[in-house]
């Protein structure tokens with residue numbers, strides 16, 4: 001029987017469970033990761049002191065369904081560098097999304113979108129709406145700065161005329177407060193790893 005293939009990318013919490021599980025099962029902390037395609041999994045055999053973890057044993061991990069893909073992570077050392085090899089990859093044709101991408105639309109604010117505007121933006125392919133980051137990035141790029149932006153999705157757009165919900169700044173602040181510690185951790189980790 002073929003394994004169930006997730007169609008959505010995992011949440012932060014699910015990814016953290018995966019990452020904690022992996023860290024508990026190997027002391028290797030890879031500085032590089034190599035994806036091995038069909039017939040190329042042999043590279044993983046050259047890894048020194050390998051720790052082999054099967055995809056099927058890793059929580060929340062996708063499964064390889066293609067013949068010739070071993071379906072395991074091999075952690076160890078290659079040319080003196082700590083690395084991990086994926087012996088088996090995940091393809092679009094197996095039903096895996098290439099990447100969970102979204103379209104961020106930036107509007108002028110400060111008002112929140114009306115239901116009609118939300119519906120229009122949704123029908124145009126928008127996944128998220130903001131009134132800040134897009135503008136900032138445009139100005140920064142104009143000044144020649146390289147940018148990396150994070151936007152916390154803080155509230156749901158209201159699309160239903162019968163809904164009693166209304167997007168509001170209190171909800172945005174509330175979500176911001178709930179996620180502040182994670183955002184702070186994420187940003188400081190990114191900064192620490194910057195060359």
Ligand SMILES: O=P(O)(O)O[C@H]1O[C@H](CO)[C@@H](O)[C@H]1O
Nearest residue numbers: 109130131132168169170172
């Ligand atoms: O205040 P920032 O962080 O921009 O986030 C958002 O929160 C406000 C809307 O509630 C807007 O200012 C919007 O940009």
Ligand code: HPA
Nearest residue numbers: 112113129130131167172
């Ligand atoms: O619902 C929203 N719309 C636009 N900008 C926003 N910023 C936070 N929430 C929103």
